[in-house]
Amino acid sequence: MTATLTPAEAARIEAKSALFAPPPAVEPDGRRDLVGLPRDQLAEALLVVCADEREARLRAKQLWHWIYHQGCRDFARMSTIAKPMQARLADHFVIGRPEARTDQRSADGTRKWLFRFRDGQEAETVYIPDREEDRGSVCLSSQVGCTLTCRFCHTGTQTLVRNLGAGEIVGQFMAARDAYGEWPSPKGEAPRLLSNIVLMGMGEPLYNYENVAQAMRIAMDGEGIGLSRRRITLSTSGVVPMMDRCGAELGVNLAVSLHAVRDELRDELVPLNRKYPLAMLLEACRRYPGASNARRITFEYVMLKGVNDSEADARELVRLIHGIPAKVNLIPFNPWPGSRFETSPASAIRRFAEIVMAAGYASPIRSPRGRDILAACGQLRTASQRARRAAA
Numbered sequence: 001m002t003a004t005l006t007p008a009e010a011a012r013i014e015a016k017s018a019l020f021a022p023p024p025a026v027e028p029d030g031r032r033d034l035v036g037l038p039r040d041q042l043a044e045a046l047l048v049v050c051a052d053e054r055e056a057r058l059r060a061k062q063l064w065h066w067i068y069h070q071g072c073r074d075f076a077r078m079s080t081i082a083k084p085m086q087a088r089l090a091d092h093f094v095i096g097r098p099e100a101r102t103d104q105r106s107a108d109g110t111r112k113w114l115f116r117f118r119d120g121q122e123a124e125t126v127y128i129p130d131r132e133e134d135r136g137s138v139c140l141s142s143q144v145g146c147t148l149t150c151r152f153c154h155t156g157t158q159t160l161v162r163n164l165g166a167g168e169i170v171g172q173f174m175a176a177r178d179a180y181g182e183w184p185s186p187k188g189e190a191p192r193l194l195s196n197i198v199l200m201g202m203g204e205p206l207y208n209y210e211n212v213a214q215a216m217r218i219a220m221d222g223e224g225i226g227l228s229r230r231r232i233t234l235s236t237s238g239v240v241p242m243m244d245r246c247g248a249e250l251g252v253n254l255a256v257s258l259h260a261v262r263d264e265l266r267d268e269l270v271p272l273n274r275k276y277p278l279a280m281l282l283e284a285c286r287r288y289p290g291a292s293n294a295r296r297i298t299f300e301y302v303m304l305k306g307v308n309d310s311e312a313d314a315r316e317l318v319r320l321i322h323g324i325p326a327k328v329n330l331i332p333f334n335p336w337p338g339s340r341f342e343t344s345p346a347s348a349i350r351r352f353a354e355i356v357m358a359a360g361y362a363s364p365i366r367s368p369r370g371r372d373i374l375a376a377c378g379q380l381r382t383a384s385q386r387a388r389r390a391a392a
Ligand code: SAH
Pocket: 150, 152, 153, 154, 199, 200, 201, 202, 203, 204, 205, 235, 236, 237, 256, 257, 300, 301, 302, 331, 332, 333, 334, 335, 336, 376, 377
């Protein structure tokens, strides 16, 4: 069944995604933003300032290095490019970044930005440092709002405004690197603070696959940002038809927002389950390419008091994921004003983790990070809109 369902469904999802396309990446004065273009499109764009295609390809290679390896935003500082060409580039192009509307640091080192894009839309980006080592993850948003309505998620209360463009997605990471002065890109596995990307911010990345894929290809390019695919994790609520493409084409790590082990409950918590129920979702996980003991699939499980946190739930979880190289991230529910759920008590979370661990799966309990800066995804954008409405 899945073999026939997947291509047709994938085509339908992509057509729908195009309806929420981002606006063109062009400044009000007509200059085009180069960030987010794949190499071939970058060369094509540069034709307006070049004599021929050969020169455009050469310039694209130079610019790629300056933009994505050096993090340079100013054509006048590109020392390998002659002055007259620098001026022509500046006449036609910009190297953009989203604008930080707010920049908050939590006492635990978590840092959260609300970024505003060219058309005034906003999305959140969070930096989460590793507790033990000098590295950390940048959590990127893929959409403004979300079409899905997971009951415990604050972004789920915001309707989808639009998809983010590739430049806006990779631009969040580049702006975070600006903030930590992490240019030029460290080589290979050299230590760096911003070592990982997780696509776990606002939105469902697999409902904006083309832009997410383009952004991640840029992030993985060895002559630029140079992050290994092992350091990128895409989190999905279970868009089954796109999981295969994600695995085959990008090969990044996969995280699946499970949250319930019976269809009846998952239908409620993650309404997408009505379309792609548990059996179908787990089948897609089993065939996800590259999953191995070294590269496990992460199952995310938000702990909701009295809803999904019983010992029976833990045992059923173990049965469901049997045979999948996996780890289970237990996330204490992060409450937000108006949410109907409570966080499970620490004792329930510990019991749950013990059962999962006894079955041989790593089962880290994610400690709540950045509580003091509303780090539950989606909250900052709402707070900003409220403040603006109040000020209007
Ligand atoms: N749309 C994707 C990625 C963004 S959500 C997805 O659903 O996987 C990233 C993770 O944060 C998901 O596992 C989501 O279920 C979880 N999450 C959302 N709201 C939360 C909250 N209030 N407390 C704890 N985790 C939450």
